[in-house]
Amino acid sequence: MPLNPRDRGFAYGDGVFETVRVAASGEQPLWPRHRARLVGGLRALGIALPDESRLDAALNEGVAALGGEAGVVKLTVTRGVGGRGYLPPVPAQPTVVWQSGGLPVWPERHRREGLVLGLCQAPLYPDLLAGFKHLNRLPQVMARREVARQGWDEGLLLSTRRQPLEATSMNLFARFANHWWMPDLDAAGAGVAGVMRAHLHETLLQRGEKVVCDLRPLSQLRTADGLFLCNSVVGVLPVRKLAQWHWPVLASVRELQQSTETFLAGSLKV
Ligand SMILES: Cc1ncc(COP(=O)(O)O)c(C=O)c1O
Numbered sequence: 001m002p003l004n005p006r007d008r009g010f011a012y013g014d015g016v017f018e019t020v021r022v023a024a025s026g027e028q029p030l031w032p033r034h035r036a037r038l039v040g041g042l043r044a045l046g047i048a049l050p051d052e053s054r055l056d057a058a059l060n061e062g063v064a065a066l067g068g069e070a071g072v073v074k075l076t077v078t079r080g081v082g083g084r085g086y087l088p089p090v091p092a093q094p095t096v097v098w099q100s101g102g103l104p105v106w107p108e109r110h111r112r113e114g115l116v117l118g119l120c121q122a123p124l125y126p127d128l129l130a131g132f133k134h135l136n137r138l139p140q141v142m143a144r145r146e147v148a149r150q151g152w153d154e155g156l157l158l159s160t161r162r163q164p165l166e167a168t169s170m171n172l173f174a175r176f177a178n179h180w181w182m183p184d185l186d187a188a189g190a191g192v193a194g195v196m197r198a199h200l201h202e203t204l205l206q207r208g209e210k211v212v213c214d215l216r217p218l219s220q221l222r223t224a225d226g227l228f229l230c231n232s233v234v235g236v237l238p239v240r241k242l243a244q245w246h247w248p249v250l251a252s253v254r255e256l257q258q259s260t261e262t263f264l265a266g267s268l269k270v
Helices: 008-012 031-045 053-065 108-113 138-150 195-206 218-223 251-264
Strands: 015-022 071-078 095-101 115-119 154-158 164-167 171-176 179-183 211-214 226-231 235-242
Touching: 008 071, 015 031, 015 053, 031 053, 031 071, 031 195, 053 071, 053 095, 108 235, 115 138, 138 154, 154 235, 164 171, 164 179, 171 195, 179 195, 195 211, 195 226, 195 235, 195 251, 226 251, 235 251
Parallel strands: 115 154, 115 235, 179 211
Antiparallel strands: 015 071, 071 095, 154 164, 171 179, 171 226, 226 235
């Protein structure tokens, strides 16, 4: 069905989306986390989806369209069509659409040797809807353009107080002497708390590792033993350079990268 140009997702970014990695077996190990964030986003926007099983049905259609190949299914849910200007119609009829496609190709060199990051110029401003994958992603679009213009592999976004928050489409972890660190996005009121970040946080805690979540000045990253970025589609990518600072690819990061790949590949052999 063609998208109605009066759909509020198109007109105002009035909706949410998720990009779900699907294994060749058809499994989607992170779907429960994606689904929870999607439903949370809909609640935060006040979009009533009378039947949440529409989400599972749309995902299943997208998975079937992959025809047994590994790939991604993107689900977008908007408030639907209509209303007077910004004021939403009551009741609204949400639109649920899916798209499926292959996995993005990340050079093997990035996986093995790590990414070169640059510092994005514009800060990430606090946002009442931070944490949800809503359709208003202009700060990330502008930051991604900057990354391409500068020839970096990814860009680090800072808070208005110049604290590292996340990359354009990935979350940040760092290893310090006796703990792992991730930026406290809730405290910053900015950024997207990724489902891979939540999965890795839980994995590290289950292994008995210490994970600290707070906000730190940019200068503290220099003293980290190593850094990595993560998201639900590409998994874990080490960082080797940010501006003038360099880090080795830690064995512990390689191991997390490997175990994440295994997790994303699903438990069923194909
Ligand atoms: C701005 C932003 N931050 C973080 C992430 C990582 O989120 P996830 O692990 O849920 O893929 C994404 C994913 O696209 C993102 O767009």
